[in-house]
Amino acid sequence: MLAKLKLFLNHERYQTITILIVITFMIFLQGCPSKCDSMITENHKVTRLELKAEVDLLLARAKEHIRTLDQQDAFKQLIAQNALLFTSIGAAVDNIRRRKVEKATLKSPVVS
Numbered sequence: 001m002l003a004k005l006k007l008f009l010n011h012e013r014y015q016t017i018t019i020l021i022v023i024t025f026m027i028f029l030q031g032c033p034s035k036c037d038s039m040i041t042e043n044h045k046v047t048r049l050e051l052k053a054e055v056d057l058l059l060a061r062a063k064e065h066i067r068t069l070d071q072q073d074a075f076k077q078l079i080a081q082n083a084l085l086f087t088s089i090g091a092a093v094d095n096i097r098r099r100k101v102e103k104a105t106l107k108s109p110v111v112s
Contacts, residue, residue: 009016035045039054046054 033047035047036051038044038046039051039058
């Protein structure tokens with residue numbers, strides 16, 4: 001049996017070597033997934049699935065930061081609107097006060 005195997009391998013030497021190389025290469029491809037640098041952790045390699053998880057995490061963080069910025073901008077806009085409202089009310093009150101002073105000045109007798 002061993003003699004027949006040796007004879008077969010000797011006769012089909014290059015095909016046997018090719019098959020062994022292909023099988024080894026396929027095992028390597030299956031056992032060693034492609035990796036790239038992590039976007040979060042330095043000096044760390046991640047697979048495609050881990051990279052997708054990192055991207056999803058970064059997008060979630062970015063959305064949260066955008067929501068916070070939107071809240072701050074809305075608050076600033078509210079303060080600006082209230083400041084304009086108080087300014088217009090203050091101007092109206094000042095006009096009323098000034099008119100009262102002018103009326104009182106016009107009603108008082110003029111002494112020459």
